[in-house]
Amino acid sequence: MISHVLIAIISVLLVAAYLAAVLAGNPVYSALSMGIAFFLTALLFVLLGAPFLAAVQVIIYVGAMLVLFLFIVMMFDLNKSSLTPVRFKPSTILSYFLIMLVLLTGFFVARSVVRMPSGFAITGFGSARNIGFNLMHYYLLPFELASFVLLVGVFGAIAFIKNRRGT
Numbered sequence: 001m002i003s004h005v006l007i008a009i010i011s012v013l014l015v016a017a018y019l020a021a022v023l024a025g026n027p028v029y030s031a032l033s034m035g036i037a038f039f040l041t042a043l044l045f046v047l048l049g050a051p052f053l054a055a056v057q058v059i060i061y062v063g064a065m066l067v068l069f070l071f072i073v074m075m076f077d078l079n080k081s082s083l084t085p086v087r088f089k090p091s092t093i094l095s096y097f098l099i100m101l102v103l104l105t106g107f108f109v110a111r112s113v114v115r116m117p118s119g120f121a122i123t124g125f126g127s128a129r130n131i132g133f134n135l136m137h138y139y140l141l142p143f144e145l146a147s148f149v150l151l152v153g154v155f156g157a158i159a160f161i162k163n164r165r166g167t
Contacts, residue, residue, distance in 0.1 A: 014040040027073045
């Protein structure tokens with residue numbers, strides 16, 4: 001019972017952190033709220049019984065991606081005139097509200113159709129062995145394609161920087 005309450009509290013905080021990341025006018029504040037959201041996601045993994053996924057979440061997303069994002073933000077010259085607060089029209093807010101209503105309706109319809117047995121747990125969920133087995137047996141091609149796309153992105157970034165510097 002207590003874990004359900006903790007998951008609900010962390011989920012609400014997670015949504016608030018991601019909303020703060022999107023609605024923050026300053027990119028540094030946005031990156032910091034993303035870091036809070038990444039830590040909250042890792043905490044959810046711990047509560048779900050997947051400490052390996054929580055450690056990977058913290059190491060990769062907080063340790064690498066967030067630092068990289070902050071480095072890129074600091075590399076650009078962001079003066080105060082470019083940091084305007086986000087303002088939404090009432091029609092935009094209404095459309096976001098309607099999209100959330102449709103998504104929540106779909107979630108509750110899917111939840112009522114698919115019933116999981118009580119006490120449902122996958123043995124080895126989130127363990128390094130289970131993730132490695134599934135990754136190398138069932139998802140090897142998508143894993144290799146993703147690494148190839150990242151490699152092409154690195155080469156593209158290097159080519160972009162070289163063209164920018166004129167070398």
